[in-house]
Amino acid sequence: MAGLFSVYTGVFNGIDRMILDYKFRYLQQEDPNNKIVLVSIDEKSLSYFNSNGMYWPWPREFYQIVTDYFQESGSELIVYDILFDTPDFDRRNLSGTMSDQRFLQSLQRSGKGILAFKSTENENSAVDLSTTNEPLIKHYNIKNSPPYQEPHLLTSKPLDEFTKAATGLGNTVMSPDEDGLIRSVHLFDSLAHMGFVPTLSMAAYLELQPDSISLEWTNNGLRVGNKEIPLQDNGDYLINWYEKGGVQDGTFPYYSFQAIVKSAIQKQRNPDAEVLVPPSVFEDKIVIIGASAAGLGDIKSTPMSSLEAFPGMEIQATLLNNLIGNNFITQPPIWITLFMLLLISICIPYAVAYSRPAKGAAAMIGIILAIIGIGLALFVVGRIWFSTGLYLMVATFTYSGSAAYKYFAEEKQKKEIRSAFGQYVQPEFVEQLIAQPDLLKLGGQKKRLTVLFSDIAGFTTISEKKEPEELVAFLNEYLGAMTDIIFEHSGTVDKYIGDAVMAFWGAPIGQDNHAELACRSTLKMMQKVKELAPQDTNIHSRFGIATGEMIVGNIGSYNRFNYTVLGDTVNLAARLEAANKTFGSSTMIAEQTYEEVKDLFYGRQLDLLVVKGKTKPVRVYELMGEKSDPHTEEIEKIISIYQKGLDFYLNREWDQAIKRFQKVLSLKPGDGPSENYIKRCQKYKKEPPAKDWDGVFYLKTK
Structure with a gap:
């Protein structure tokens, strides 16, 4: 239930995302496509142009220069992650209108320029341009609507003439997760209910496809032609990051904007000149131009930001690279997730319930390592996002819950064992039973044991001579002494019946020498009775002992039961105790008991006896003493x-x-x-x- 709850509520999504972030950082993947080049408006470019009297924002003529250079170099697409939403202004000896015109002409000549606009979900947007959005809507062959329909309002768009000259337009809006990191984007957004517009990188990708290609949202994602682009449940595309960002040893090659301008001007003056950035760098490449200088405000927080600053244009480049090379993050189908949760929910409680704590903890560690190992392997081999965090948390909670339940169940069981056996066996036996509760099987089992019955001969005489209080005190002293001796010899007291005591050896803890222990205990009890007997009486105890197979276990009703023994051997021992009166003996033991102890104890044959209710005779003996005594x-x-x-x-x-x-x-x-x-x-x-x-x-x- 906890697993299903977590799946459908996403309560552990944050942990899953955090683990995925670490996988991206430490299991980096090289750019498999080598298709994209980044041109950066960096600190060096700002400083260079500042030193020449050109301050930010630069004249549009600069973009005309680099656009022409990329076009002449044979680039495949030119993507501007820059907002050209206001007319250029006049500068000394430089007309803003003329500068805009030159950039416009370069866009028209290239026929491969992708420009950016920006929208927002905020309905309080200061600019509502829904009535003039038509030029932004490119009518792609979309067969159905996206599963998300939140309308966006336009906040910034290129100048109308730039919009008409651009080959494609794309949205630069990116919504971070709750922790402020950008991990995913919408590939399309609804623009003021007038149509669907792609994100900047998606617009660039679609320009590389045939005009007739169709787009359709399916249960698994977005199908573009024959390509299935996986989407998350909320319609977001999860970005597959490569190596760290930035200029030094990053995923994509970076070139400074000022170096491109200088190279272009040099080539205009001398086509044969060797330049800092030769045209061959951009041949058949997709060029993305954007800002990386910190002061221009386009540095984004991503899972890779802790390794290197990540400009917004590199996010667009990463996404476009994913689309070009089919480098997608995929997730197992939901049934695999549910199956894994079911497996965890079964295996962990089973391991906890049927193993010792150390083995249960080891099994838990093994499961955790397996989850982590599977997650890492799938990510490295196939960039498959295995819900490691979800499984780890569900495993942890399942283990904690199972361990807690087992702990309280065991404490309850220990309490029940102490309550059930504390009065009948010595404390050491109770602790052993607590450590090995499987020794106590519900119901009965057949075992070879030795059972003893005893009572006081002449107890009626004592009863007549003593007041009830004195009688109870004597009986408590007598039964306490008998119990102590039985415990000292590892016996189990079954019950007290008036002055009678029933005990057995060999269960619940197995004992190979149960007959010996019973006989030695009996001799000690006989001696103790002599010490306890009042001086004015001639009382003694009678004992009957038999060894053989009997049923032992928790016997009774569900509400009330007793750990006891049953069977012919038990009945025989009871008959032998009573038969002492006929023979004038104190301790009568059956032949099977005698055969087991005859090397340790003295015994004499009393008779070949048939007890009442039986037809088969039993040879019986009187226990006389220990052979080891002097x-x-x-x-x-x-x-x-x-x-x-x-x-x-x-x-x-x-x-x-x-x-x-x-x-x-x-x-x-x-x-x-x-x-x-x-x-x-x-x-x-x-x-x-x-x-x-x-x-x-x-x-x-x-």
Whole structure:
């Protein structure tokens, strides 16, 4: 939208023009035609004639002398960028009328003189000569009207006799842009609603064409015969500048007016004389005569003015040279501009949205360099004006807007991540999630994780003995301590359910050792519970741990969701936590968890268990301690004796099994699993299991 707005409002035209100015100055083009010669009324000429008693304005006889000299030299056209709008005046020993007559005769003899007039769009013009404009209107074969119709009023025109003698007449009006620089001109203007008159250089160009040639304005510009002259949307012709102006190393050769006069007089006296400016200089050339002296007020501001002063006649020469050599500035069609803006509007937001800031900035710099490079290449190769400024500004605004949007979106996302995970994972994890939000996919994904459930055994007893305020304080202290331990071991707290805690490892940040971290965290939590337990109670926590595939992700409604885990493995861990009550154990872990940690932790098999709602048995173990801890000989001894008792139990040797379990109780009084198996053995002694009994225990409760 911003691109379309800028195209149709021209809001960035000033920047585009400024960039184009720099291209003209630093990517100069030599004159490809070598067709035009400039004769300058310069400071040297003014000084020379002043020293001979001839002050400005000079007698018209001077112009007669140079006109005859150009005619005799074989010039193709003689263009005067000078206003001959008042009769010459008498001087000492020199009649003004006679001087005008001599210049008139030279114009008539040459038949190739182009004279200048001047108009203005200002309707308050002091001179309204609309009724006498007919002699200025040359009836070119114009098939339609220009797209611009602002009427001009005449402010200055040649004397009537000069107008009739001239081969063509052209307007010298030039309107600068807002910054005061002349960059373009109207090739034709409407003169007091009576017809269309060309600018001075266009008049000269048309005199070089056949009389039958037609002119027609089209959507692309002005067609002169078979030539299409490109125009801008407002009907202006954009001038294609060559090298810097002026006498020294400029685009066109300059000759001083006084040097021409002296050369002409010398040739009149002696046709064989060698002169400063020989006639051959003007052979087959278009000669433009104008003022370059600063005091004569015809110095114009152009894009090239910073390099050298630019007389008005050189602007006319540049324009005429463009027309002669088809040296036009062209612009890509509007659909290319719109396509480029669309491309910028898509590519930059995409680069910003799907890359890190450094890469987004690098992409932006690359796009800017590409725009500049394309603009320079097109200008150098084909003088094509690629809207560099428009694209650069739209790219800059698009990047700024996209970056700002992404920044605020990311800040919002960071806030949401902190809000969603700050209570459940350690701060380091939160910052990592903020740095890599792609780790949090919407919805769920299947991953292999380890999940833990825990609650307080005997919590009902505590509840009955404490006041509500004391109970809440204890619960907050307990849950805070459990959470701290989980965070210390890089776990994620899923939820609290009363005194129960659910946590998991391996997400949202991936961890290869998630089973190990869960087990180590559990042992620390068991120790912490002993420290927190009131002295008048005999409470402890029960833990269930399972490892396997589960669904993890943001699960819930659009308005309210939770980052959690789902699946059979999660349900198994919950069942194992509850099964501790049946076995008299504190920590029950599934076989997959045990297989991953058995080299690091001690564990003893509790049973081959089928939890409620399932049919497939799961081998479960009790977590006993870390193998890296000192003084683990007693644990190893207990596990060894306990395992022998379990083997006797599975072989139906009830008495031998009871004997081993009792020995465990002597080493570890109150050992719940040993007491549980002694009760089973005593029951099976009285009521032996079926012959196909395979040792599987079916848990009847959740």
